[in-house]
Amino acid sequence: MTHTEQILQKIETNTExxxxxGLGYVGLxxxxxxxxxxxxxxxxxxSEQKVNKINSGENYIKDIRDAVLREVVDKITLxxxxxxxxxxxxxxLIICVPTPLDKFRKPDMSYIEASCExxxxxxxxxxFISLESTTYPTTTEDLMLPIIERESGFKHGSxxxxxxxxxxxxxxxxxxxxxxxxxxxxxxxxxxxxxxKALYSNAxxxxxxxxxxxxxxxxxxxxxxxxxxxxxxxxxxxxLAGKMDINIWEVIEAAKTKPFGFQAFYPGPGIGGHCIxxxxxxxxxxxxxxxxxxxxxxxxxHINMRMPHYMYIKIATALNRQKKAVNGSNILFxxxxxxxxxxxxxxxxxxxxxDQVAHKGGVVDYHDPFIETVKTPNGKSxxxxxxxxxxxxxxDCVVLTTNHDVFDMEFVKENAQLIVDMRNMITEASDxxxxx
Amino acid sequence: MTHTEQILQKIETNTExxxxxGLGYVGLxxxxxxxxxxxxxxxxxxSEQKVNKINSGENYIKDIRDAVLREVVDKITLxxxxxxxxxxxxxxLIICVPTPLDKFRKPDMSYIEASCExxxxxxxxxxFISLESTTYPTTTEDLMLPIIERESGFKHGSxxxxxxxxxxxxxxxxxxxxxxxxxxxxxxxxxxxxxxKALYSNAxxxxxxxxxxxxxxxxxxxxxxxxxxxxxxxxxxxxLAGKMDINIWEVIEAAKTKPFGFQAFYPGPGIGGHCIxxxxxxxxxxxxxxxxxxxxxxxxxHINMRMPHYMYIKIATALNRQKKAVNGSNILFxxxxxxxxxxxxxxxxxxxxxDQVAHKGGVVDYHDPFIETVKTPNGKSxxxxxxxxxxxxxxDCVVLTTNHDVFDMEFVKENAQLIVDMRNMITEASDxxxxx
Numbered sequence: 001m002t003h004t005e006q007i008l009q010k011i012e013t014n015t016e017x018x019x020x021x022g023l024g025y026v027g028l029x030x031x032x033x034x035x036x037x038x039x040x041x042x043x044x045x046x047s048e049q050k051v052n053k054i055n056s057g058e059n060y061i062k063d064i065r066d067a068v069l070r071e072v073v074d075k076i077t078l079x080x081x082x083x084x085x086x087x088x089x090x091x092x093l094i095i096c097v098p099t100p101l102d103k104f105r106k107p108d109m110s111y112i113e114a115s116c117e118x119x120x121x122x123x124x125x126x127x128f129i130s131l132e133s134t135t136y137p138t139t140t141e142d143l144m145l146p147i148i149e150r151e152s153g154f155k156h157g158s159x160x161x162x163x164x165x166x167x168x169x170x171x172x173x174x175x176x177x178x179x180x181x182x183x184x185x186x187x188x189x190x191x192x193x194x195x196x197k198a199l200y201s202n203a204x205x206x207x208x209x210x211x212x213x214x215x216x217x218x219x220x221x222x223x224x225x226x227x228x229x230x231x232x233x234x235x236x237x238x239x240l241a242g243k244m245d246i247n248i249w250e251v252i253e254a255a256k257t258k259p260f261g262f263q264a265f266y267p268g269p270g271i272g273g274h275c276i277x278x279x280x281x282x283x284x285x286x287x288x289x290x291x292x293x294x295x296x297x298x299x300x301x302h303i304n305m306r307m308p309h310y311m312y313i314k315i316a317t318a319l320n321r322q323k324k325a326v327n328g329s330n331i332l333f334x335x336x337x338x339x340x341x342x343x344x345x346x347x348x349x350x351x352x353x354x355d356q357v358a359h360k361g362g363v364v365d366y367h368d369p370f371i372e373t374v375k376t377p378n379g380k381s382x383x384x385x386x387x388x389x390x391x392x393x394x395x396d397c398v399v400l401t402t403n404h405d406v407f408d409m410e411f412v413k414e415n416a417q418l419i420v421d422m423r424n425m426i427t428e429a430s431d432x433x434x435x436x
Numbered sequence: 437m438t439h440t441e442q443i444l445q446k447i448e449t450n451t452e453x454x455x456x457x458g459l460g461y462v463g464l465x466x467x468x469x470x471x472x473x474x475x476x477x478x479x480x481x482x483s484e485q486k487v488n489k490i491n492s493g494e495n496y497i498k499d500i501r502d503a504v505l506r507e508v509v510d511k512i513t514l515x516x517x518x519x520x521x522x523x524x525x526x527x528x529l530i531i532c533v534p535t536p537l538d539k540f541r542k543p544d545m546s547y548i549e550a551s552c553e554x555x556x557x558x559x560x561x562x563x564f565i566s567l568e569s570t571t572y573p574t575t576t577e578d579l580m581l582p583i584i585e586r587e588s589g590f591k592h593g594s595x596x597x598x599x600x601x602x603x604x605x606x607x608x609x610x611x612x613x614x615x616x617x618x619x620x621x622x623x624x625x626x627x628x629x630x631x632x633k634a635l636y637s638n639a640x641x642x643x644x645x646x647x648x649x650x651x652x653x654x655x656x657x658x659x660x661x662x663x664x665x666x667x668x669x670x671x672x673x674x675x676l677a678g679k680m681d682i683n684i685w686e687v688i689e690a691a692k693t694k695p696f697g698f699q700a701f702y703p704g705p706g707i708g709g710h711c712i713x714x715x716x717x718x719x720x721x722x723x724x725x726x727x728x729x730x731x732x733x734x735x736x737x738h739i740n741m742r743m744p745h746y747m748y749i750k751i752a753t754a755l756n757r758q759k760k761a762v763n764g765s766n767i768l769f770x771x772x773x774x775x776x777x778x779x780x781x782x783x784x785x786x787x788x789x790x791d792q793v794a795h796k797g798g799v800v801d802y803h804d805p806f807i808e809t810v811k812t813p814n815g816k817s818x819x820x821x822x823x824x825x826x827x828x829x830x831x832d833c834v835v836l837t838t839n840h841d842v843f844d845m846e847f848v849k850e851n852a853q854l855i856v857d858m859r860n861m862i863t864e865a866s867d868x869x870x871x872x
Contacts, residue, residue: 244650263662
């Protein structure tokens with residue numbers, strides 16, 4: 001029996017072992033999905049803390065239900081380990097590690113490279129390998145393949161198969177989660193595509209195959225570049241609308257009545273999270289190798305970088321009308337998560353605005369019901385304060401940075417001296433309510 | 437009875453007379469809609485030719501059914517005239533004139549200004565006036581109002597009412613037309629808003645009111661800027677994808693499987709028509725008065741302007757692989773309309789590409805089933821040639837510039853020596869089929 005026949009037979013009988021590398025907000029839900037489907041899953045992570053949590057049935061990802069994780073761990077369908085040598089037990093290895101940008105906005109590929117080295121050194125022949133991390137097109141073929149072949153001594157196509165299948169996790173989305181979000185898959189060979197589709201179909205409802213990994217890599221970048229571009233456009237128009245005495249929120253509501261050819265995006269203090277502020281810049285990076293400048297991404301990135309500064313100006317302007325300076329004023333931020341109802345403050349513009357206000361002498365506090373402590377880009381640490389009438393009254397300015405549903409705006413309005421609303425949480429502007 | 441009570445009573449009893457100024461693709465369908473609803477309509481246009489056509493029941497707008505026009509003309513519910521003094525017969529005047537850009541991409545407001553002068557000189561007291569032409573925010577309040585008050589000696593609010601309600605006509609759209617596309621309306625006074633909503637409700641299903649004309653003006657610009665930005669983004673990514681050996685059409689199809697947060701746009705030879713290439717630049721124009729640069733629109737405009745040149749390069753590259761030069765080659769363009777299945781070649785990128793090819797010595801012909809003759813931006817005139825096996829065989833290169841449904845691609849493929857497909861009309865690229 002060939003390796004292809006072997007793995008397909010295992011997949012068909014649900015007896016394959018799937019290894020998931022990286023147990024964050026992408027890897028852990030995927031691992032749980034496979035395990036729920038009755039597939040044996042080994043989760044790999046360098047963090048002892050995460051591995052121990054999982055093995056004791058303790059959930060740390062908001063989108064996974066605690067009981068579901070506990071069940072698959074109790075049944076030992078899902079195990080977690082820091083021991084990468086156990087990769088040889090796996091028939092498939094799925095890489096879900098971070099691909100951050102460094103301080104110069106260049107892709108940091110070290111997590112992918114380290115994963116490929118570990119895979120090459122530990123896997124058995126006949127393993128299917130898939131990358132889910134967002135990255136620039138050509139990564140799978142030009143970066144991963146040589147490392148894995150070098151470290152393993154194996155040959156692609158006969159000894160292993162390599163594919164790319166981007167994650168589409170949208171934290172906090174109540175309708176679409178890992179299982180019912182269609183999955184794009186591109187492999188380096190026809191066998192790899194057949195195996196990958198069969199494998200993922202055990203955990204995910206719909207698999208959309210494409211002709212190559214680089215097409216699949218481009219798909220993910222297109223999806224998030226679309227969002228970056230449109231959020232940046234509406235942020236730029238919002239700054240102009242402010243000068244022209246036009247309520248941009250009213251404009252968007254009216255534009256939404258167009259029944260074709262329009263999708264609404266909303267302004268805010270900037271773009272946050274793990275995808276939209278980063279993904280387009282992977283493409284900008286690789287484009288340089290093709291002597292190409294991406295002017296739309298460039299312009300959008302520029303607007304996004306400036307937004308926290310403009311938001312600082314809004315706060316200073318609001319205080320100034322009350323004859324107060326930022327320097328020495330108490331500024332309370334409501335919400336530091338990068339989007340509503342989640343517990344994730346990665347790349348959140350609120351943190352940058354806090355830094356700017358603090359840098360100019362503002363006395364900064366924040367409240368977020370989901371995030372107890374934060375560290376800002378400038379390295380300052382803050383802890384969430386209680387949201388009481390007193391903390392609101394004590395603030396010279398309350399800044400609405402995240403529109404968590406649990407925030408009681410009536411209570412905030414009753415007690416705050418001055419509000420800067422960056423999220424359209426209060427419909428009417430007034431002498432004491434400043435809106436974007 | 438006040439003027440407000442009078443006009444509202446007329447509207448309620450369907451006895452108001454509506455004047456529509458400008459009988460093009462916006463004004464004529466609107467006039468027909470009012471007339472169909474039993475409202476007396478007088479259509480004003482400077483063109484004797486258009487006026488005569490309408491009065492003899494001859495239709496020249498593809499989206500209007502001939503029989504419908506004939507019926508309202510026969511019943512004399514709709515009359516057309518070049519005599520602007522008849523504006524005094526009207527209770528409402530709706531302006532649907534063009535707002536082109538001049539050769540320096542500055543808004544040409546002369547049609548609106550001339551309409552306002554004619555209205556001021558001819559209207560009776562108690563007239564409701566609405567502008568539908570796309571324009572920059574503040575036009576209604578700051579440009580139109582002073583002209584009308586000056587020419588009429590009337591006072592806004594007591595003697596007449598001024599409003600802005602952008603047209604949303606999408607030529608060729610089979611689902612949404614004037615009547616069932618929700619209409620945004622902003623007026624300069626509360627009375628004006630009430631009158632405008634009542635009036636338009638006689639002809640249009642849903643009216644969405646906003647707080648001011650400038651909000652309504654911004655709505656239309658946002659809708660079309662959204663489209664410009666996204667088409668430009670996908671065009672830019674397409675140029676990069678070509679260099680990276682990535683089929684962008686496959687990428688878009690796969691991205692469309694994302695069930696949230698994505699809307700597909702398609703690449704092409706550039707942006708055409710009467711709206712998307714123009715509207716965003718009205719905003720760019722007025723932004724300067726507010727010391728503001730719109731970097732997203734600027735970048736998008738730049739990409740769009742370069743597209744015909746890139747398309748010329750594609751043609752030259754395709755010919756070059758067959759050891760042919762553009763100079764002296766026969767180049768046949770299929771489709772000059774700016775979008776499929778319509779008879780409108782305004783701002784069509786095909787015309788610019790034809791100019792570039794002709795300028796470099798190519799022998800240019802075109803075929804478009806809906807457009808008999810065209811004049812290019814460089815002033816060259818062409819007539820549509822027959823689409824036969826022979827014309828296809830005689831062409832060194834056939835360029836697919838508009839994806840009209842009636843084009844038979846099998847026939848084209850069978851007979852053409854070389855095809856450059858700018859609209860994804862042929863799925864598979866090959867030695868003789870070049871795709872974007």
